[in-house]
Amino acid sequence: MHVEDLRWFVVLAEAEHLTEAAAALGTSQPNLSRSLRRVESAFGVQLFEREHRGVRLNPYGRLVLEAARAGTAAVDTARQRIDALLDPESGVVRLAFLHSVATSLMPDLLKAFRELAPNVRFALRQEAGHDIVHDLETGEAEIGIISPRPDPAVFGWHLLERQRLCLHVPPGHALADRRRVELAAAAEEPFVGLRPGFGFRRVTDELCRAAGFAPQLAFEATDLATIDSLVGAGLGVAIIPSGSVRGNESGAVSVPLAGVQARREIGLSWRLRTPLTPAAERFRTFVGERVPVSTG
Amino acid sequence: MHVEDLRWFVVLAEAEHLTEAAAALGTSQPNLSRSLRRVESAFGVQLFEREHRGVRLNPYGRLVLEAARAGTAAVDTARQRIDALLDPESGVVRLAFLHSVATSLMPDLLKAFRELAPNVRFALRQEAGHDIVHDLETGEAEIGIISPRPDPAVFGWHLLERQRLCLHVPPGHALADRRRVELAAAAEEPFVGLRPGFGFRRVTDELCRAAGFAPQLAFEATDLATIDSLVGAGLGVAIIPSGSVRGNESGAVSVPLAGVQARREIGLSWRLRTPLTPAAERFRTFVGERVPVSTG
DNA sequence: CGACATGCATACCATCAGCGTATCGATTAC
DNA sequence: GTAATCGATACGCTGATGGTATGCATGTCG
Incomplete structure (x- = not known):
């Protein structure tokens, strides 16, 4: 059973008419008929009743309609979130940082970047250094602000302070x-x-x-x-x-x-193997180009 | 993209290892690889990163994992509900009845049937006669207790009282x-x-x-x-x-x-065109065989 | 009462997608 | 440097998919 079959199922349930639904979906009526068959055999039961002019859901079909709506909605939502994440203007940067930079470095960086890209959101987490490394490793965080510099073979590094x-x-x-x-x-x-x-x-x-x-x-x-x-x-x-x-x-x-x-040196760090999302990449580039290394 | 692909995706995301996941799923590694390709091309972005030993979700893959879990869960839930509905011992009977039988006929019928099939549940709705006919027509209700008898060409009838x-x-x-x-x-x-x-x-x-x-x-x-x-x-x-x-x-x-x-005659009615669920069929049969017509 | 219209199901065929086996290529460990 | 691991790719076969044409059941209208 294809995910598209479920999508078609929803349209068919609303149209209650195979020929119409097939036309609306840009396919042939027999093809929609067979798509419906796939769904029916996947659930092991007939889902529509034949009517005089068209078809109508039976009790089993109603349950499947719910599932089809929920399932396709889940897929669509994921697609939209991915698109948002792929847009460097509107993505989310998952940023983990040391407690010790929470009141000094972090606000400065975020404030400055916000002027460049006001719609980029940040998912921030304040953690101890080894937890940040772990999160970068597992992908829980994309970028870390950390000290000392982690393994250069695994993590990228940009000195901040x-x-x-x-x-x-x-x-x-x-x-x-x-x-x-x-x-x-x-x-x-x-x-x-x-x-x-x-x-x-x-x-x-x-x-x-x-x-x-x-x-x-x-x-x-x-x-x-x-x-x-x-x-x-x-x-x-x-x-x-x-x-x-x-x-x-x-x-x-x-x-x-x-x-x-x-x-000690504090810097931006990221996992070399995992490509950054566009928004994170933009943040990293911004920091690399615009932020001077401050020496206390 | 198949629904099965999403199911495989979840297993793969947990195993973080194509060869292992493929073995667990009873398929070949190249096949799982291509299933993953289908999912990736459906979402338009790479979802796993290659690791030294295995693979690991990237930020996009995390979103898809959510969607895959939600989507397959929706399908599974529907399947389970359908199975429950198909089981005459545990199904649900959607029963609509007249206000005027709420305190007399209804409790007797339900009580008697409950002894025969204690696990069958009832979704009850108390309505006016024309609404019951309408609900039987649309499938909102499977069985109605109604008066007078509706169109015999469309609805079945069993006299109750x-x-x-x-x-x-x-x-x-x-x-x-x-x-x-x-x-x-x-x-x-x-x-x-x-x-x-x-x-x-x-x-x-x-x-x-x-x-x-x-x-x-x-x-x-x-x-x-x-x-x-x-x-x-x-x-x-x-x-x-x-x-x-x-x-x-x-x-x-x-x-x-x-x-x-x-x-006036009060009776059980159901839509001839729509087959009853097993539980409803059982209820109808029970009423037909066991319940005498009472004359007041 | 019979011809017609409607609408879903089915038959058939060309094509494409899915699947397994064998193999390649990249990475890492010894 | 060599072997091992593991995912990606190539290839051939089978089965699924989708379109067109047609069948069949059900109402409708003259």
């Missing part, structure tokens, strides 16, 4: 005036960090371990803005990426950390 | 003791009748007109039980079919009307 990791200290703190600081200098301070499970939390833990100490975590938060506030209120120090906190309401001060490990 | 029309009077009424009464004797009484639009209302109107008077309608109700109560309370007299009121709580008394018009 070279961040310097900073020690974030309260205003007036002893280290606040330094132009640069060794992380070890803060070994005895109470720390404010992200909750375990966040990708960046692993980065900071690793940095402290490399500096020879385990941080005393006074508070754990789920976003960098909160950490900024806590630090500004004098409740501890924190490690944050440069440029990741907007404005300076909290009064906290960021001092760049010394050392090669105290950097 | 030969009713005598009665004058229903309050207890102690002057006519209450008569063995038989002329309708004209009640010409001056206040009447209780069904609301206009009910088939039986037309019958009573016609009877009164034939008896040479227009009834003064004090109350109009939507069912015979209410009319019985109103008459029992002394608020008027009414014309009702014999045996249409259960029990005698109201105390009202029914006196048979004189004259040949003061009868």
